[in-house]
Amino acid sequence: MLGLKLLQLPFHLGGLGLRESQRSSHPAFLGSCNSARFLVSRLAPNFDVTSFFPDENCAISYFQSLSILPSNLSSQNDLQASLDDQLFASIFNTSTIRDQARLRAVAHSSGVSSGWLKAIPQPTLGLAFSPHEFVIAVRLWLGVPLFPLLPLCTCLSVIDQFGDHLLGCSHGPLRIQCHDALVSIVHHALLQDHPGVLREQSIASDQSRPGDIYHPDFTLGRPAYFDLSVRCTTQPSFISAAASKAGVAAAAGEGAKDDHYLETVNNHGGDFFPLVCESFGVWTPFALSTLSTIADRTTVKSGIPRQFARKQLLQRLSVTLWRYNAKMILRHYGLCPEDGIDLLN
Incomplete structure (x- = not known):
């Protein structure tokens, strides 16, 4: 109901x-x-x-x-x-704090997470789903049971019928690919601002790599390190709070990133920008602000309106995230279009 x-x-x-x-x-x-x-x-x-x-x-x-x-x-x-x-x-x-509809209603009410549903399909811009991916993504979005069987994950935990476990399990398929795909989108946007942007550049003095992307001159001549991560909205440790407030898991992830890298980067004359989102598409306010700034800078060369650039960047990230959410489910169950299995009925 x-x-x-x-x-x-x-x-x-x-x-x-x-x-x-x-x-x-x-x-x-x-x-x-x-x-x-x-x-x-x-x-x-x-x-x-x-x-x-x-x-x-x-x-x-x-x-x-x-x-x-x-x-x-x-x-x-x-x-x-x-x-x-x-x-x-x-x-x-x-509802109770564990009702799927409530968890999703709270998470999706942040507004940004629905970007993939509003995107006009444009394969050349990375804004398109396959039919099978879209069906699974909609089921995940609404909290509709995906499959009647509850097999074991590779971590030996029972997979819930809503697929939430697969989105947060460290043994889950395609998690690294999802992260890398999101990083590539941000990296491409930053390259439009400065040709010297690099992936995973280390700090010379201690060889640590505080971010996925390095920008040599992002703010007033200071280098910047951007570190992107995806946190599972339905982590057991956050599920109670996530049922009442959107972005709890993302906020915790941002705090952990700051604790680990912020002081090191600042001591070396740089700025640290954690870009943390949740598996349901909720970004922290700081991440949204940073992404808006990145999108604004792309307009210097492209000439497109800032609002359009922001919308396009966030929609590309949203579509990519939800495509990989669906791919994780499909890959685990071995359900792919080439296998001749019809998920549309």
């Missing part, structure tokens, strides 16, 4: 926007009435338009039954947002 509710939420609240007709028709009708009332009042201030909306009270009663009090100025978007917020609250308030 919670999964069906999650399905009806908009992207930015963790759903797919597949609403019931009733949840769309009442906001649409009442919003139209309000728009018409406003227009008629401007054209004919003394004309009573109430008689033209005999069914308006029915729509108002629907909202009142849900403890929502619409005004005569409410637009369709405002009314629909009120219904969506209430549905999100009902998922949050009628």
Whole structure:
């Protein structure tokens, strides 16, 4: 039941926007009435338009039954947002911390994690899924059970039916490839800012490698080290907190990176930038700010608007992350299109 509710939420609240007709028709009708009332009042201030909306009270009663009090100025978007917020609250308030729908609703409500769903498929820009990848990604997004069987992982743990274990297991397939693919996207963006950007450059004095990417002149002539990592949203140690607040695992990962590298890099005259996200696509605020700065710098040569550059970079990262989430599931179960196995039904 919670999964069906999650399905009806908009992207930015963790759903797919597949609403019931009733949840769309009442906001649409009442919003139209309000728009018409406003227009008629401007054209004919003394004309009573109430008689033209005999069914308006029915729509108002629907909202009142849900403890929502619409005004005569409410637009369709405002009314629909009120219904969506209430549905999100009902998922949050009628579930336990271990309910899959709640975990995903909280994680996806960060807004950024839904970038892969909003991306226009463009294979040349890395913004495309295969049909099989997309099916598995949507199931992961909604917390729908993936497979009835619960085999053992290579770490000898039982794999849950939602596939969450595979996204966080250190023995899981393709985790390193996922990390490297995300690093490549950021590396390519930084190369557009400076040709001297390198991968895994060590600090000369102690040969340590504090980051995946080295930029020789990122801030006021200071070198910068960017270190990207992906933390599993449903780690057992974070699952209680993750059910109430988005980005808990990512924040912990960022703190660990700072503890390990920040002082060393600063002592050598550089700046350290941890870029930490979660398996469900939540980035830390610091990482989002840094990625926005990187995207802005690419516009100097490309000439494209900054907002478009930011959106494109975040969507490429989002699509890549969720493609690899799906690939991890497919690879473990040995389910690939070339095997002739149909996952679309």
